[in-house]
Amino acid sequence: MSEPTRQNGNGPALALRAIARSYREGPSRLQVLDGAALDIHPGEVVALIGPSGSGKSTLLHIAGLLEKPDSGAVVIGGEDMAAARDARRTRVRRLEVGFVYQFHHLLPEFSALENVLLPQLIANRSRGEGRKRAGDLLDRLGLAARARHRPAELSGGEQQRVAIARALANRPRLLLADEPTGNLDPRTAGHVHEELLHLVRTEGLAALIATHNLELASGMDRIVRLENGRLVEERR
Numbered sequence: 001m002s003e004p005t006r007q008n009g010n011g012p013a014l015a016l017r018a019i020a021r022s023y024r025e026g027p028s029r030l031q032v033l034d035g036a037a038l039d040i041h042p043g044e045v046v047a048l049i050g051p052s053g054s055g056k057s058t059l060l061h062i063a064g065l066l067e068k069p070d071s072g073a074v075v076i077g078g079e080d081m082a083a084a085r086d087a088r089r090t091r092v093r094r095l096e097v098g099f100v101y102q103f104h105h106l107l108p109e110f111s112a113l114e115n116v117l118l119p120q121l122i123a124n125r126s127r128g129e130g131r132k133r134a135g136d137l138l139d140r141l142g143l144a145a146r147a148r149h150r151p152a153e154l155s156g157g158e159q160q161r162v163a164i165a166r167a168l169a170n171r172p173r174l175l176l177a178d179e180p181t182g183n184l185d186p187r188t189a190g191h192v193h194e195e196l197l198h199l200v201r202t203e204g205l206a207a208l209i210a211t212h213n214l215e216l217a218s219g220m221d222r223i224v225r226l227e228n229g230r231l232v233e234e235r236r
């Protein structure tokens, strides 16, 4: 199978076009997304805001190829992944998309370093190269001394930093994050958020970060708000 091609050029890293998604709700359907559209260019960090239940997680799952829209296009690197076959979607998801959740979802029996190494082994990177990348990312997140610790031996902030390193391990073009600091105390959340932004910027990624925290949102390049199933650019 061919490698996903990097057609960065001047095109967006992610383009969402007319995304619709509804869920069954008893006898009727709940239209969560109804024509949502968004372009994110390489190097851009976009905050995704909207009230609880407005569809932020649904939108992130669709952008991250974890879920399919009912209609619309999800263009990653110039290719519409909504129309792609499942094997292709899985491959692009593994190599091109990094995901950070509110809870770390690290594998408890593995060390921090191994948790960052694993997605690289799944993507067929050599163990040596993978360890180097994992060590480098943990180092940049201030976790050099914690690399051999298991998740249960780490603080909440440290666990989220490992989850961030894991998301970036395969050098994705796109980082998607769903309340990545929502489970941390405000001070730690601020620190981890700054480190996440710094890494995203130095790696030149595009990022879409859902947050309820308007202060964190205001530090990003743009803010988009989910409203009645559509994305509205927030004026600043």
Ligand SMILES: Nc1ncnc2c1ncn2[C@@H]1O[C@H](COP(=O)(O)OP(=O)(O)OP(=O)(O)O)[C@@H](O)[C@H]1O
Pocket: 023, 024, 030, 032, 050, 051, 052, 053, 054, 055, 056, 057, 058, 059
């Ligand atoms: N798999 C599903 N089946 C049925 N309904 C769903 C499913 N996933 C989400 N929903 C519904 O879709 C709506 C949007 O949910 P979603 O989790 O995307 O919102 P959100 O903006 O991320 O909310 P929060 O800020 O509370 O995390 C909600 O009403 C939810 O109940």
